[in-house]
Amino acid sequence: MVEPSIVTPSLRDQLDVVIPTSRDLDFLEAWRPFLKNYHLIIVQEGDPSKTIKVPDGFDYELYNQKDVERILGPKASCISFKDSASRSFGFMVSKKKYIFTIDDDCFVAKDPSGKDIDALEEHFKNLLTPSTPIFFNTLYDPYRKGADFVRGYPFSWREGAPTAVSNGLSLTRPDGDVAATQPNQRYVDAVMTIPKGSLFSMSGTNLAFNKDLVGPAMYFGVVRDGQPAGLYDELWVGLCVKVICDHLGLGVKTGLPYVWHSKASNSLADVEKGSKSVSWEKEVIPFFQEVVFPKEASTVQQCYLELSKQVKEKLSATDPYFAKLSDSMVKWIGAWGELNAS
């Protein structure tokens, strides 16, 4: 029995698809059945004089570095054009309530029955139902069809919290890079809330969020010289988002939907193993474990500015990069405010 989609045309109109890229978007052909009716925001990495080809029939706007500099002026320096962290500009310029962002090396995955997965359908299911950050439900997301709270789950907590983030997962493409040391090909049919107080490694590969609830925290940072692109930025943004969601009582879900990712994630992680990031970890993770926001910080912007202050105070000694990052965080919030006047 095919279940009717929960995505009505009016819901669809409330979401923008943000794609960071440096190349022609041939990968969209595979996504056509699922993305053809959505509006796309493409943010071009690298050389702005290069022309990016977008397959016919898609409704899109495209920004390159020159466009961003024109729109943001001196604040444009907070946007990285070296890698997929450029996606942050797409979040800022969107006028929609929901954002879905995806990498240009991702493809439509199949569920175990062989059916193509409609990633947006699943992300909407995650975002439109509450989360359970306060008390762990061992039966996974209790708000999904056919699911429930486990016996003994406190009744007082069953209303849940608003869901801000849906962190989708990736499978290694079966015909993809065979050099991946340990490709992930396990499809787990689950969605769950990452509990309050627990940090995680978020991925921008297949990510959806409620811009109204958490948008200003979705800053992928500026990429450091010599840093392997697209690794540390993702960990960083996930940590920022999570501590702010925890403070504001918002939920972060992870699990379904899956996409196929052609990159060899673990090989990349192995490269990374010897780099700066490993020594940073020992300072950065405890920093986020201990971060506390003042009670008065009641908006994402306020929390983010407070976080930028603490980053400068407590992490600059680890590496001067963090002082620069802190300045970029402040610039980002300023630019966000200009484009998103409330």
Place this chain on the structure above:
Amino acid sequence: MVEPSIVTPSLRDQLDVVIPTSRDLDFLEAWRPFLKNYHLIIVQEGDPSKTIKVPDGFDYELYNQKDVERILGPKASCISFKDSASRSFGFMVSKKKYIFTIDDDCFVAKDPSGKDIDALEEHFKNLLTPSTPIFFNTLYDPYRKGADFVRGYPFSWREGAPTAVSNGLSLTRPDGDVAATQPNQRYVDAVMTIPKGSLFSMSGTNLAFNKDLVGPAMYFGVVRDGQPAGLYDELWVGLCVKVICDHLGLGVKTGLPYVWHSKASNSLADVEKGSKSVSWEKEVIPFFQEVVFPKEASTVQQCYLELSKQVKEKLSATDPYFAKLSDSMVKWIGAWGELNAS
């Protein structure tokens, strides 16, 4: 391809199966292929003059209320004989490193391929590999075969923590009680660590643990008059176990293996909804969210005695039952010490 079992005869000899019951153990017939080589500890609930029949061929010892009173003397009052909380005595009297406890209305479940699930094989996989309580791995238990850490997972935390508890799940038996309002029939192929700082509702239905690491915290309490049997005790013990594991740096896993449970869990929960427990929740859950142990509390026994003190101080005003429970907790630790001299 059939994977070889990780359960060697010498590993099997390190585990006791604890079964609380008030009736003949016909259900063991279904478990024979999986439990025939294990030692069973049966703890009889209710009238000690009744004879419990155990199918031929099982290696077991059986204790009823009279036996427990003879062994524990005045401390026997900490063991409840009204319901399955009696299992705690089995934990105490066992001389093994690992315990598996199961309810007498549980049956062998099948995985999606139709194969009977060897619950102990899966529990051993959970207990013999580390947990990840400090940082959430979105790809579930990274130590299971075919699994890994997600890209970006901090290298500093990949060693994990010793696993103390494996909380297996239950499926509603397809031919079981059809009155269950929302039977759980979703098999999710996952195991995960419940993060540090997050509370959950543990179940004694299908539970394994490392007695050396966490045994003295596995006290299912004394059942209050008029309290629906087997509900609040489970929630209570899970909260105690979790805060102590968090303090001591131990891991708690949940997920596989599944068993079939013939009881209608959700119907029971609905009965419970109007009862005392709901008003308790509002005091009890925050109590556990805020409990802090002194640094000097470095053993499970020390933590448990400290917890009993705080229960008396902070929860007695909610209901005098908690003062009695606190006394029983102290008695339990005393009895544990007598039977488990180190």
